[in-house]
Every structure is written in structure tokens, then in C-alpha cells.
Amino acid sequence: MAPELAIGLPAAGSLCAAALRARPKAAFATAAVLGLGGVAAMTLSIPGRASAQLGISLAMSAESRSLLIAAAAALALVVALAPVLVERATLLAWGLAGLAGMAAIAAAPSLDLIILVVLALAVLQAASAGSRPFATRLRGPVFAVVVLALAAASARGDGPPILSRLAAVGLVAGLSAALGTMPYIHRFEPEERTATSPIPWMGFIGPVLALAVLARARDLVPSEGAVFGALMIGLGLLNMLWGSLASWRTEGGASAWHYSFMADWGLALCGLGLAVVDGQRAALLVLYGILLSRLPLYLWSRQSLREKRPNDRPINLLAAAMLAGSAPFAGFAARVLLLRGATQVYWPLALVIGLGLLLWLAPSLRLGRSLGLPRGRQAWGVGVALTLNVVIGLYPQPFLLLAGL
């Protein structure tokens, strides 16, 4: 029953928060209780064990479950230490809707159901008030849905071997379009609310979605593992290069953060593309970093970005070091594992990735400065995010064990 509850309770919490909008305290309390119930169900679910209470077999993998727990922790962090101007009940309602969708994606038994959940989430996000036109907000996810569905259809059709190769290309392209990475960058408006912007696709839903799609994709076209790997690594390198350079050179501070997510996704895609355990571990640590550190720091930087108050205090330098993946933060462990994995597969690739890692320095300094001088809840939040990242960096093993790696 755990997967059903992991989906149902956060969804109910989100609905309650939306229904009780006129009474923010009641909305917050109800949503928090139901959300905590959902997180408990996620934590208590046994990876790989299917449950069919609703007539559909639902099961979560250990990797997906670990990222779901990390996403829930990130949500709790940003809601508990939300910036002063942000309404917590609204943030919680959006976060729980996303969490319910992620749980559904993680537990879905087939790629088709994952695609349908993505479509539902996209419509839900696009239907709310935002600065981008409705059709523009749906364009990226709908394109992703179409490409993924066509790829799945190609994989299932009998015919020449080129069909399964096309399916592999389509599955990677569709995933990239859903995430909003290169070459399918979603249109980004710096002033738009985070919940309705493309950031949740990259920084919140994306990690679970990527793992779920790749797991189902490998089952669909088991003979095309090499094609998958090559495509993922190629896309990863492209995103590393483009994301880090654009994050450094772009004019807008919020856009720089958007590109920095893309650069991190480059690392994660490279790790997922390497068919060795170290690569998977590296990708998982990068995804933990995106969920638990980069996303919260982005939210806390928004006010400072609006007020244009960059700062060079030690806290900003620490945040920059964390974003750049220096020791002892999680990014460092991830980079070491990635280089080790790449060396096992093909050492020149490790050389290319190693050189690419230098590109993180300049944009990370810029992003660290953009946090301004954190005060009050924001300062606590930055402190917690940094501490969490150090803990994962120093002791990655328990977090990797949680994911079964």
C-alpha cells in the first residue's frame, strides 16, 4: 500500500492547501500533515516490492525512492525557511503536487504511464498564472511527451534494427526535452514565479523523471545500451560546456542560475551514460546536490537578485565553493567518482570531463555573490543547505546505500 499512499497523501495535501487558500494557517497545517504522511509512506516502502491495491502494479526502485526522499527534504527545507515574501501554504501546495507527480512517475509500471503523468503535471503547471503564455509553457513538455511516445512506439514495432536505434535516440531526446536541457532549453523569464517557471522541471521533478525514464527505456530497447550511453555522454558534455559558459557570461542573475542547473545536469547525464557503478554513483550525488542545495539556494537568491545586492562575505564564498563542487562538498565526491568511472570506460573522456570541470569556477563565484547577505530565515536556510552538502560530501556511502548503490 506504500506506493499508493506515497502518491495519494501528497496529492491530497496539495488539494487541501489549494481548497483552504482563504485560510492559510489551516491550509498549511493540513497540507503539512498529509505531506508528512506521504513522506513516511515513501520512506517505509520496500524498493522493488510491487503493490496492486488499486488494480495497477506500483513499485519504486531504490534509486527513485532515495531521490524522492531527497526531494521531500528539499521541500521541507524551503517551506520551513521560506523567504519572507513567499507564502508558505502556496509553496507547500505546489511542492506537494510535484512530489505526488514524482511519486507517480517513480512507481509507474510502464513508460506510457510516466508520459501521461508528465503531461498531467505540465498542464497543471501551465494552467496557473504566470508571465509566459500558456502555449509557450506547455510547448517543451508536450514536445517531450510526443518524442517519448513516438520512441516507445518505434521500440515496440517489429521491423529493421534502425527502428530500435531511432527509439533510443528518441528516448534520450524526449528526456532532454522534458528536463529542458540543451538543445531543448525551455523559455525562461527571470521575473516569473519559481513554481511556474522551467526550474521545477530541472531542479525538482527532473531527477526522479530521468531515473524512471532511463530504467524503462533500457527495458524497452535492451540491445541499444551503447547508443544510450553515447548519447547521454554527448548530451552531458554539451550541457556542461553550454551551461557553465552561459551561466558565467549571461547578463541576468536568474538566467545564470537557470544555466547552472543545466551545467549540473551535464554532469549527471555523463554519469548516467557511463555503464559503470561509479558513474551511477556520481550522477546520484549530483542529483542530490541539485535537489538539496542548488534548488534551495536559487530560491533564497531570488530576493537579492531582484534588489541587485551581490555580496562577497565568507558565506557567499562558501556557497560558491559548494556550487563549484570543491572539497569537502558533495560535488567534489561526485566529480571524483565521475572521473574514476570515465577512466574505467575510456580515459580520454576523463580528460575532457576534467577540463570541463574547471568551467564551474567563474559562474559559481558569480552565483555565490548573487545570494547577497543572507539574513534571518534565509541565513539559516543557506547554513542548512551547506551543512547537508558537506555531510553528503564527507559521508556519501549512506546516501548511496539508500539508493542501493
Added chain:
Amino acid sequence: MAAAFATWLGAFFIVLSEGRRGLALGLALTTIGFTVLVWIGGEQLAAGAVLLGGAVASIQRLRRGREGWGVMPPGSTSRLVLAIGAGLLALWISTSVMTGPGATLRFAVLTSLAMMGARALSDIQPAAVLTVVAALALSVAVASGMADTGPGPSPYFAAGLIALGVSAVRVSGSDGA
């Protein structure tokens, strides 16, 4: 074969229409085509879910959006070419490139997915986007029927629910922003 053709014709109307009647007709034809194909595949319950979701979405579409049919407004030549070209390409792939039984299902799915994707990428108003999303959800569910092992009714129910939900979406603002 008639069901697959009805699906293509429905997608054709969705691609070429701007008015609520044209969009509703397109969605209704697509729904009928998919319902028959799923029914023939032996999934009666799933066919019911597709029919219910698509029918409600079509009726709701009649109530919102631009007045009239709006089929082939000025400047829609490229869309006309797209609709015919996508149909021919899907026909070739489903009958010649792909082999084995189920060519009609493959044609219906491929043509609908491709045309809905192309329509979503073009300059489009909110009512048309929502119609595209409803048709797309049904297409994804029906595409799951191409698997060797039956997907069960869950994708069809999910798609029906999405089509129902989409028909209830109110897009605020002049252009949906």
C-alpha cells in the same frame, strides 16, 4: 481501417482548426477512431474510458474557445501540407517499415502523435492547446496497446482522466498567461 482513417481525419481537423466547432469535431473523430481500435483489440473497459474522456472533452470544447468552425483560416497552407504529409509518412512507416499485425493501430497512433506534436509547436491559442493535449493523452494510451504484453486498462483510464481534466481547465488572461 475506417477507424484509423477517422483518427487521422480528427487529427487533421485539430491541426487545421482555430474555432471551437472544428476543434471539437476533430477531437470527437479522434476519440471515435481510438475507441473502435481499442475495442477491436479486446479492451472493452479501456475503450469505454477512452470514449468517456474524449466525448466529455469534445463537448466541453464546444462550450469554450473561439466562435465558429475556423477550419483552414488564412495562412494555414503549411498546416494543410503538414497534415497530409504526416498522414502519408505514418502510412508508409506503419505498413512498410514496421512489420507484423496491427498496422491500423500503428498508423492511427503515429499519425496522431506526429500531428499533435507539430500543432503544439506552432503558434497556437489556449483552446487549441488543450484540445491537442486531450488528443495526445488518448494517443499515448492507445500507443501502449502496441506492446506485446497488454498494458491493462490503467493507461486508458489515466488518459481518459487527463482528457476530462483538461476540459475543465480555465486559462486566465488574454493569451493564457
